Amino acid sequence: MELKESILELIRKAATDLSPDVEKALNDAYNKEGEGTPAKNVMGTILENVHMAREQSTPMCQDTGSLVFYIDFPVGESEAKYREAALWAAKEGTAKQYLRPNAVDPLTAKNSGNNVGVNAPYFHFHQWDKDEVRIRLMLKGGGSENVGAQYKLPHPPIKAGRDLKGVRKLVIDAVVKAQGQGCSPGIIGVGIGGGRDISYALSKEQFFRKIGERHPMKELADLEVQLLEDLNKLEIGPMGFGGKSTILDVFIDSQSRHPASYIVSVSYTCWAFRRKTMTIKNGEVSYD
Amino acid sequence: MIKLKTPISEQEIRKLKVGDTVLLSGTVVTGRDEAHKLMVEQKPDFIREALKEAVIYHCGPVVKKLDNGKWIFVSAGPTTSSREEPFQADVVCEYNIRGVIGKGGMGDKTAEGLKRCGAVYFHAVGGAGTLIANSVKEVKTVYKLEEFGTPEAFWVIEVEDFPVVVTMDANGGSLHKEIKEKSEKIANELMGI
Structure with a gap:
C-alpha cells in the first residue's frame, strides 16, 4: 500500500473503530451504573x-474533530513527503465520509469542504534516530476542546497554590465547570509547567497513553489515581445526567517551568476518544 | 418509554417531565450557530412550515449524496447547545417549535422560553453519530447548504424512534441545573473551600 493510502486507512480506523482500551473502559462504566x-x-x-460504527465503517461521532498528526521519521527523510500524503488522505477521507468537513476560515466563515486549510490538519514533526516511521493521529472533537482550561498558579478563587495540591484543585475545578458539555465520561490530559503554548501541547499529547497507563514518576501516578477517584465523586455522570462515571482516566505530565510562571493546562476529550498509531517498519505497515 | 410523533401539540409537550425517555418520530430540522443567528436576525419564512409544531436539532451531520441526487445521513449526533443560548428562546417562540434536541443542556433564558411557549429540551447521546443517523429515514430537503456549508445548513429530515431524554421540561424543570448545583457542592468539599 502506498503511504497516502495507509494514512487514509489510519483516518478511517480512527474515526470508525474505537480502540480496545477505551471500549473496555466504557464497558466497565456501563456495568457500574445503576x-x-x-x-x-x-x-x-x-x-x-x-x-x-465499526460494523458499518461510518464515523462513531459526526464531529470527526480537528486532525492533529504527530509524525516521527528517520534522519534523511523529508517532512514534505509525509505532509503531502496526509493532506491527500484528509481530502480523500472527507470525500469518503470518514470525516466531516471541519476546517473553517475564521475571517470569511467559509468551510473549505475538505478538512484542509491554514494549519489544518496540524502537524507535529519529529526526526528521530530509529529506522522506522511512526504516525500518530488524533481526531479532536470541538465540543470537548471548548471545555479545556488553562490556569496559572496561584489561583486564589479556589485557594490553589504552586504545588501538586493546587494542581489537583484546578483539575477538579475544570471538570466541574465542564459538566456534561465535553461528552462525558471523558478523559483528562494535564500538562504542568512550560509556557502557555507548550503547556497545552503537553496536556494533549497525554491522550496517546492507554487507559490505565500510569506515569512512571510516583508523585504524578499517585495524583492521577487520586484525581480519577475525586472526579468520579462529582456525580456529573454520562452526558451530565448524573451517575458514577464522569471521567474514564486522568493522564498527567510535567515539564520545566520559568521561575515566575506556574502554568497548568487541562485538556478534555470526549468518550469518543479517537487516536490511532501507524508504524512503518521494513516496508510493513501496522496499526494500533 | 414514551413515543411522540410530530406535529406535537402544546398539551402533549406540557405533559413531559424531566427524566422521561422518549422515542421521537416525524419532522426534525437541523440548525446550529449560523441558522440560529439567521432566524433571529432575519426571521426567514422558508423554514417556518417545517418547524411548526416540530423539532429543531443542534447537529452538524456527516452526509452523503447518492447518484440519484438524494442525500443520506451517515453520522449525526448532537452538538453542544449552549452556543445557541442567546437565540433559542426567541427561535422557539417565533417558529412555534415544540422541542429542541441537543446536548449539554441550556440556560435560564431558554428554560423561560420553553415554559412560555410550550416546548421541551430533548437531550440526545453526544457522540452517538452512527446510531442516530440510522434513525434518520429520509432527508427531505436542505436549505443554505452552499452559503453555510454542510455542518451549518438547515437539513430537513424525517426520523423514526430517535432516542432522547427530556432534561428541561415546559414547566421550568432542569436536570442540568440540579446536577450542576450538586456537583459544585461536592467539588467545594473535595477542594476544602
Whole structure:
C-alpha cells in the first residue's frame, strides 16, 4: 500500500473503530451504573453506537474533530513527503465520509469542504534516530476542546497554590465547570509547567497513553489515581445526567517551568476518544 | 418509554417531565450557530412550515449524496447547545417549535422560553453519530447548504424512534441545573473551600 493510502486507512480506523482500551473502559462504566438509570441508558447507547460504527465503517461521532498528526521519521527523510500524503488522505477521507468537513476560515466563515486549510490538519514533526516511521493521529472533537482550561498558579478563587495540591484543585475545578458539555465520561490530559503554548501541547499529547497507563514518576501516578477517584465523586455522570462515571482516566505530565510562571493546562476529550498509531517498519505497515 | 410523533401539540409537550425517555418520530430540522443567528436576525419564512409544531436539532451531520441526487445521513449526533443560548428562546417562540434536541443542556433564558411557549429540551447521546443517523429515514430537503456549508445548513429530515431524554421540561424543570448545583457542592468539599 502506498503511504497516502495507509494514512487514509489510519483516518478511517480512527474515526470508525474505537480502540480496545477505551471500549473496555466504557464497558466497565456501563456495568457500574445503576439499572434503569438515565446514566445506564446512555452508556448502553454509546456501546451500541461503537459497535455499529465499526460494523458499518461510518464515523462513531459526526464531529470527526480537528486532525492533529504527530509524525516521527528517520534522519534523511523529508517532512514534505509525509505532509503531502496526509493532506491527500484528509481530502480523500472527507470525500469518503470518514470525516466531516471541519476546517473553517475564521475571517470569511467559509468551510473549505475538505478538512484542509491554514494549519489544518496540524502537524507535529519529529526526526528521530530509529529506522522506522511512526504516525500518530488524533481526531479532536470541538465540543470537548471548548471545555479545556488553562490556569496559572496561584489561583486564589479556589485557594490553589504552586504545588501538586493546587494542581489537583484546578483539575477538579475544570471538570466541574465542564459538566456534561465535553461528552462525558471523558478523559483528562494535564500538562504542568512550560509556557502557555507548550503547556497545552503537553496536556494533549497525554491522550496517546492507554487507559490505565500510569506515569512512571510516583508523585504524578499517585495524583492521577487520586484525581480519577475525586472526579468520579462529582456525580456529573454520562452526558451530565448524573451517575458514577464522569471521567474514564486522568493522564498527567510535567515539564520545566520559568521561575515566575506556574502554568497548568487541562485538556478534555470526549468518550469518543479517537487516536490511532501507524508504524512503518521494513516496508510493513501496522496499526494500533 | 414514551413515543411522540410530530406535529406535537402544546398539551402533549406540557405533559413531559424531566427524566422521561422518549422515542421521537416525524419532522426534525437541523440548525446550529449560523441558522440560529439567521432566524433571529432575519426571521426567514422558508423554514417556518417545517418547524411548526416540530423539532429543531443542534447537529452538524456527516452526509452523503447518492447518484440519484438524494442525500443520506451517515453520522449525526448532537452538538453542544449552549452556543445557541442567546437565540433559542426567541427561535422557539417565533417558529412555534415544540422541542429542541441537543446536548449539554441550556440556560435560564431558554428554560423561560420553553415554559412560555410550550416546548421541551430533548437531550440526545453526544457522540452517538452512527446510531442516530440510522434513525434518520429520509432527508427531505436542505436549505443554505452552499452559503453555510454542510455542518451549518438547515437539513430537513424525517426520523423514526430517535432516542432522547427530556432534561428541561415546559414547566421550568432542569436536570442540568440540579446536577450542576450538586456537583459544585461536592467539588467545594473535595477542594476544602
